[in-house]
Amino acid sequence: MIETATDFAEKSVMTSADKYAKRNQSNIDRIKAQIKEGKIGEMISYQHLSQFLPEISKPDLSIFDKSKKNWDPDLKDPSGLRIAVKSQDIVSAINYGESWVFQFGNNGNYDCDVGVFKENDDNHYVTFNSLNVPKRIGTVKALVKIKWLHEKKLFKEMKVHQLRGNKVAVYFDDLQNYENELFQLNAL
DSSP: OHHHHHHHHHHHHHHHHHHHHHHTOOOHHHHHHHHHEEEHHHHHHHHHHHOOTTTOOOOOOOOOGGOOOOOOOOOOTTTSOOEEEEEEHHHHHHHHHHHEEEOOOTTTSSSOOHHHHHHOOEEEEEEEEEEEEETTTEEEEEEEEEHHHHTTTTOOOOOOGGGGGTTEHHHHHHHHHGGGGGGGGOOO
């Protein structure tokens, strides 16, 4: 997984660099690391979900030109389930608390994840993953409906000041208040 995700990040980073720059992110090494971590998270989520959703799509390793990038969910099932995947590495968790970042858009000032902030779909979920790549550990911490995150008002302001307005986060400390609701797909 690590080799595949590293290769994907290396090949795709320059197709995304200007998008990240518009989001107040310009450190190419950090962007590569985030792309790699995101792809590892997709693979971990796929591995977990395919056990009970055998037809779920595999993580997409295609390198898209920036004009073809979109906000489609990372994993999809023929039943109509759409699953976004969010991952955070251990260093970020230590520095900012366990959390997962979403592209908010701030009323058109930045890109917006329309599937999360503009649509209201009962079949749209998100997995929250924690990664420790050096130790080769990845954990799915939660699998919840996007709609549920909105209902519980769990999208919060970023701790990193330069990303406020552009991005919001869901913090694990808040999720823990709903420990019996953290794996919602099983309820289907």
